[in-house]
Amino acid sequence: MQRALQIALTLSLIGVFSLALLAQFYEPKQIPIANLVNHKEDIVIIQGEVVKVTQKPTVNFFEIKDSTGTITVVTFDKMDKLDKRLLISVKGKVTTYKGKLELIADRMEII
């Protein structure tokens, strides 16, 4: 059993570290907003213009618009004031809230 423990620990460490490495280089696909409906629970990237901003102490909401549609982006990270009309790229998870699609942002960059 001691040998089985060593093998299991080695496999666990290799598995977790290589997955962490993979996650570093893993870049999800960029998806047009209208197609996000087919990507529920997926991690995706969207690009578009900020058309509405609601910033609260614990949560921020942005409406992002591209040529195909609009979606609400939610982030719980504290951030500086974001202006409308900025072009941004957002990486995050597509979820549903009260029947509407939302993107829970993991990373946002001004482009």
Added chain:
Amino acid sequence: MIDIFLAILIGMLFGTLTGLIPGLHTNTVALIVASMSALLLSWFSPLAVASFLVAMVVVHSFMDFIPSIFLGAPEDATALGVLPGHLLLLKGRGYRALKLTIIGGIGTFLISLVIIPFVFLWLEKSYAIISQLIAPILIAFSTLFILQENKLKKIIWATIIFLLAGTLGLLTLNYVSLKQPLFPLLSGLFGTSTLIISLLNKQKIPAQKTDDKIAWLTKSRLSDYAKAALSSLFVSILPAVGAAQAAVISRAFTKYKNREEFLVVIGGINTAVALFTLTTLFLIGKTRTGVMAVLANIIELNLHQYLFLLAVCFVAMAFGVFFSLRIGKWTAENITRINYRKLSLGIITFLSILAIWFSGLLGLYILITATAIGMLAPLANVKRIHLMACLVIPVVLYYI
């Protein structure tokens, strides 16, 4: 009205199938329902589709202990019940283990019905406060569980396992895109790892006794039902917390006298979560499971419809109890005729194929890594509860 009866019946049959087939979850069926909702709603009323979903979830909550106890192939909700159930199976008491989870389901269901009116008075006001407490509670109790390992060597192993499982959970759920990330993660940590350990130990399943009588209306049982109901209520209102975490929190708040008590509580939680997630949806409009998210998209519940769905839960509970006892008894009586080694290998293969089917080759990779981590706990002789870090760490990071 006929469409509703038909929907309830089909829902109960689907709940039986999703419960008995390892890896098939009610959320998967709910997603299919969501994708076909336009077609379904042209045949059935929204209340009928909602009844289908609710009946399926309740029956599933009774049936899914059968594969987890007899085959060691759990789902998220039953993951923590695998080891106590499996240990009773090895003592020829697998059917008793199943009965304990069923008793837990019935008792907790009935106690939950008593609690629900109080939930109506209390939920909206308390929601904000409770959601702020979840991260500190989970951190505190995870630390406590590790320190409960009584020797330094075991504490070190528990910490290693906690960190490995937590990192794997975090990477799987938050950093790589998978269709069904929980499937390979939990199947590996709690299912295939248990089966491989059984194969390594060359365990033989003894003949099972099926004539045990279990008292279900004793003082201690009533306390078990209450524990399960309150744990289910607590976690049913919190985002990103499901039945598995309910078991973790229940373990944190209470100390179980023995594994039988634990099976009663986990059986109770599994059923009561279905009831309370429906109540949470009705009261504060929050969906806590994939099934409830689909239900919320199909119907906006009024009080009459909510009460009707509670009645559907009751009917489904009766069906679930009756048929899980029948199927469980048949399984217990016939399990020694089965070549358990071949069966275990078959289930490992089946779970691997499902991991590829649901989540691709990356899913298989996560299944293998999770299996290795899942084997560490029994091999290092520490408790498996530390493996729940795979959900605890992502939940804690979500809240802080």
